[in-house]
Amino acid sequence: MLKLLESVGANILSWVNILQGFLSLAGQAFYWIFFGFKRGKPVKRQPVFEQMVFMGTRSVVIVFFVTFFTGVVLAMQSAQQLSKLGGTIYVASLVSISICRELGPVLTALVIAGRIGAAITAEIGSMQVNEQIEALETMAINPVRFLVVPKVVALFFMLPCLTVIGDLSGMFGGYIIGVGNLGINSYLYLQTAFEYLTLKDVYTGLSKSLVFALIIALVGCYQGLNTRGGAVGVGRATTISVVTSFILIIVADCVVTGIYYFSNI
Amino acid sequence: MREKKVAISVVDLVKYFDGRKVLDGITLDIYQGETFVIMGGSGCGKSTLLRHMTGAMRPDSGKVFFGDKDLTTLSEQETENVKRRFGMCFQSSALLDYLNVEENVSLPLCEHTNNFDPKIISMLVKMKLGLVGLSGFEKLMPSMLSGGMKKRVGLARAISMDPEAVFYDEPTAGLDPIVCAVVDKLILDLNKKLLLTSIVVTHNMESVFRIADRVAMLHKGRVLQIGTPDEIKNSKDDIVQQFINGRLEGPINFSENIEDVNFAGES
Numbered sequence A: 001m002l003k004l005l006e007s008v009g010a011n012i013l014s015w016v017n018i019l020q021g022f023l024s025l026a027g028q029a030f031y032w033i034f035f036g037f038k039r040g041k042p043v044k045r046q047p048v049f050e051q052m053v054f055m056g057t058r059s060v061v062i063v064f065f066v067t068f069f070t071g072v073v074l075a076m077q078s079a080q081q082l083s084k085l086g087g088t089i090y091v092a093s094l095v096s097i098s099i100c101r102e103l104g105p106v107l108t109a110l111v112i113a114g115r116i117g118a119a120i121t122a123e124i125g126s127m128q129v130n131e132q133i134e135a136l137e138t139m140a141i142n143p144v145r146f147l148v149v150p151k152v153v154a155l156f157f158m159l160p161c162l163t164v165i166g167d168l169s170g171m172f173g174g175y176i177i178g179v180g181n182l183g184i185n186s187y188l189y190l191q192t193a194f195e196y197l198t199l200k201d202v203y204t205g206l207s208k209s210l211v212f213a214l215i216i217a218l219v220g221c222y223q224g225l226n227t228r229g230g231a232v233g234v235g236r237a238t239t240i241s242v243v244t245s246f247i248l249i250i251v252a253d254c255v256v257t258g259i260y261y262f263s264n265i
Numbered sequence B: 001m002r003e004k005k006v007a008i009s010v011v012d013l014v015k016y017f018d019g020r021k022v023l024d025g026i027t028l029d030i031y032q033g034e035t036f037v038i039m040g041g042s043g044c045g046k047s048t049l050l051r052h053m054t055g056a057m058r059p060d061s062g063k064v065f066f067g068d069k070d071l072t073t074l075s076e077q078e079t080e081n082v083k084r085r086f087g088m089c090f091q092s093s094a095l096l097d098y099l100n101v102e103e104n105v106s107l108p109l110c111e112h113t114n115n116f117d118p119k120i121i122s123m124l125v126k127m128k129l130g131l132v133g134l135s136g137f138e139k140l141m142p143s144m145l146s147g148g149m150k151k152r153v154g155l156a157r158a159i160s161m162d163p164e165a166v167f168y169d170e171p172t173a174g175l176d177p178i179v180c181a182v183v184d185k186l187i188l189d190l191n192k193k194l195l196l197t198s199i200v201v202t203h204n205m206e207s208v209f210r211i212a213d214r215v216a217m218l219h220k221g222r223v224l225q226i227g228t229p230d231e232i233k234n235s236k237d238d239i240v241q242q243f244i245n246g247r248l249e250g251p252i253n254f255s256e257n258i259e260d261v262n263f264a265g266e267s
Helices: A002-039 A044-055 A057-085 A090-130 A132-138 A143-180 A187-195 A199-225 A229-261 B045-051 B076-083 B103-112 B118-133 B146-158 B177-193 B205-211 B229-233 B238-245
Strands: B005-019 B018-031 B036-038 B061-066 B085-089 B166-171 B196-202 B212-217 B223-228
Touching: A002 A143, A002 A199, A044 A090, A057 A090, A057 A143, A057 A187, A057 B045, A057 B061, A090 A132, A090 A143, A090 A187, A090 A199, A090 A229, A143 A187, A143 A199, A187 B036, A199 A229, A229 B103, B005 B045, B005 B196, B018 B061, B018 B118, B018 B196, B018 B223, B036 B045, B036 B166, B036 B205, B045 B166, B045 B196, B061 B076, B085 B146, B103 B118, B103 B146, B118 B146, B118 B166, B118 B177, B177 B196, B177 B205, B205 B229, B212 B229, B212 B238, B223 B229, B223 B238, B229 B238
Parallel strands: B036 B196, B036 B212, B085 B166, B166 B196
Antiparallel strands: B005 B018, B005 B061, B212 B223
16 A cells, blocks of 8 residues: 555656656746847747748648548538538538637647657757757757757747648648539538638637647657657657647647637637 | 966765765866866766766765856856856767758857857858868768767867867777877867866776876776876876776776666766
8 A cells, every 4th residue: 555655656746847847948948938138149030940941841741631631531421411411511611610620720730749749859859868968058058048949939830820721721621522522512612611610710720729839849849858868768758759749739629629618708 | 386276176076876976075176277187987977077067967065166166056147157168078079960060160159159250150160170180071961970070070169169178078989099099189289279278088098198197086986096197107006006907806896786886977
């Protein structure tokens, strides 16, 4: 019994430690983003743009494919059910609303967590095990400012952009099925798709993606900076980073949706 | 003999890892302009000692003075200011592998100076690379360089801010004997040309006797002996003799006790 309590206690303590470390990293990152200029070290544009190209531009294709086919599948599945009720036309609005509110932001975030979150952890993790982070510290270059801040800023701006692309390509997938297979008039499809879609649907989705961006970038950097133990350690940190991001994205999705649902914003 | 000024002073330094004493009251003075070698067996705490001198670790008790600043009590901002006054050359070179040689060497300059003319920076980089004998290598990536070249680029980076002192962590580890000699000569040259204080951690005996002005032998977290290379060579201490001659028989037992091995400090 005592052993059980001990192990539960040790587990809780290690979780508290991790949370503490994570929050401290987030705090430092925000400090350097907003107050770095006070110490003569504002956020530099060039590394941010480099990261934006890597995280944003080069992820467009994969985001397109994932959301496009989700739109296609959604249209096919719902058409089957809605046709029984004689409301095939509503496939348009169903696809557009569910993509913009939920699937677009979440799927894009999951894809980016897999692609970018893993890359961030692997990069910073291998720098950690190769003494490169220590070298930065010895040169009086703050690793959070130098490595973490550009990534957080870049992803914060790029994930919403990717989400918009994801939303559009998901709706495009639905359109292909609606017009090509269900024989709905193209104009009518588009009209129905946008008739029921409110601005709120879009901005709830985009506000979620801002939260997801912070989760992916900060979890990736945190795991990278806390990598220990050579190549195996980098692999382990990368796995943990992606898994943690996935779980936190779904949890945050639930929380943000809950906030909108209960507060009627 | 003229009065020697102390550059770095370590006073009664104690550090524990998981309840085990890794540094056990180390006291030593390093004078300005000298080449000071710290040697000792693997796991004796020499890398840990070096990390305390560079401010990367904080001791459990004791002090480390760089000039008149006590590194163990400074604020983050003040520590940064002190860190700009020395350079460090890492065992694995620790070059950022996504930057080319020029960007690596200029990194401290770009980060610590505001709006320096890029032309001046590039000129300074050329000068530093020239000092380590790597002119014309500016645009190469670290992955294209050999181990010895990486070491020298790391050295160029260490001296890019015109430091007062340079720390070397195993500068000749993993290099062939000729490159070892080249790196040793470089350390001596830089020492003379830039009037540096050099602190070298190594267990390569040849380089110890080639470069050292003074040597400290560490054993189990304590300073066993400090002296000139000749004094060390003629030491009466059995441990020192066994170490510098690389003998199997002697007071140092090779089959190490797991409690004596310093896992956290040595990489």
